[in-house]
Amino acid sequence: MSTIPALPSGLPFAKGHGTGNDFILVSDPTGERDFTPEQVASLCHRHRGIGGDGLIVAVHSSTLPEGRAILQSCPDAQWFMDYRNADGSVSEMCGNGVRVFVHFLLAEGLLELDGAATVRIGTRAGLKTVSRSADGYAVDMGPWWFEFPDLAASRASDSLVDTVGLSVNRPALSVNMGNPHTVVALADAAELQAVALTAQPQVLPAPPNGTNVEYVVPAEPLVEHGVGRVAMRVYERGVGETLSCGTGACAAAVATRYWAGSGAPDAWWVEVPGGVLGVRFNPGPDGRERVELSGPAVIVARGVLN
Known part of the structure; x- marks a missing residue:
């Protein structure tokens, strides 16, 4: 039998979610706690732990090398979202997670965000700017890019995906949102329902990370009314199927807009099993297009580890 790793007794935590993508949240401003991958996996276990798609630790940016690098160009990015997947692996970014992270900081009294104000958050995918929106929070996710731009231009796809529930491998397009995504277009809702995401899809060729x-x-x-609409399911690296994925919604909008061709809108609604996310494409100051993600963030519980 495997040994359950010892967890820090007396540790306060919160549980939150963004359109069903759920997280355990811990405040550790000075970076004193060093969670091992085994501890993270134990905490996120659905039956033997608190349960979650990941662990988010709120630390001062100055405590991590990635945070200190961000502070050099943006001294007001005082908080860093230290995010781990449910299997304990480190992740670059989570679009739903950063909204829930800011909501957690506000609820903890660690941050103020009034009216049209914005807050800058450090992540392993770089600086993210967050503001309030009609449905919760909006995050400037930064620029997107194709992993293989030449193949995207010539074939509109760059890989094949083998999925349980689909009879043949499907072409896909690789989009980077600070973390890697592979987007597969399906014909209809029946195919979307047929996809069995209890098994990890196999991407060919396999991405190195x-x-x-x-x-x-x-x-x-x-x-409809100038807004593009898609439905999406997602298999998250290091987690499995989740009810939502913020960066995944952005990648889905990127790929669908590209496939739709000229005249496709800049505003999109992405329906996920856990709700609806907004995605908007905006011009960037450096000429590179940037993506804004909007959606709700909720704290549902607080507790202390035994």
Whole structure:
């Protein structure tokens, strides 16, 4: 039998989610706690732990090398989102997580965000700017890019994905949102329902650091009142299927807009099993297009580890 790792007794925590993508949140400003991958996996276990798609630790940016690098160009990015997947692996970024992270900081009294104000947060995918929105919070996710731009231009796909529940491998497009994504277009809702994400999809060729895999179905009609609409399911790297993925929603919108061709809108609604996320494309000051993600963030519980 495997040994359950010792967990820090007396540790206060919160549980939160963004459109069903759920997280354990811990405040550790000075970075005193060093969670091992085994401890993270134990905490996130659905039956023997608190349960969650990941662990988010709030630390001062000055406590981590990645945070100190961000402070050099943005001294007001005082907080860093130290995010771990449910299996204990380190992740670069989580779009739902950063909204829940800011909501947690506000609830803890560690941060103030009034009116039209914005807050800058450090992540392993760089600086993220967060503001309030009509449905919760909006995050400037930064620029997106194709992993293989030449293949995207020539074939509109760069890989194949083998998925349990689908009879043949499907072409896919690799999009980077600070973390890697592989987007697969499906024909209809029946195919989306048939996808069995209890098993990890196999991407060919295999990305060296793994990838999140999104399955998308365009709505009929695709565009309504100037807004594009897609439905999505996702298999998150290091987690499995989740009810939502913020960076995945952005990647799904990137790929679908690209496949739709010229005239596709800049605003999108992405329906995930846990709700609806907003994605908008905005021009960047450096000429590179930036992606904004918006959606709710909720704290549902607080507790202390035994």
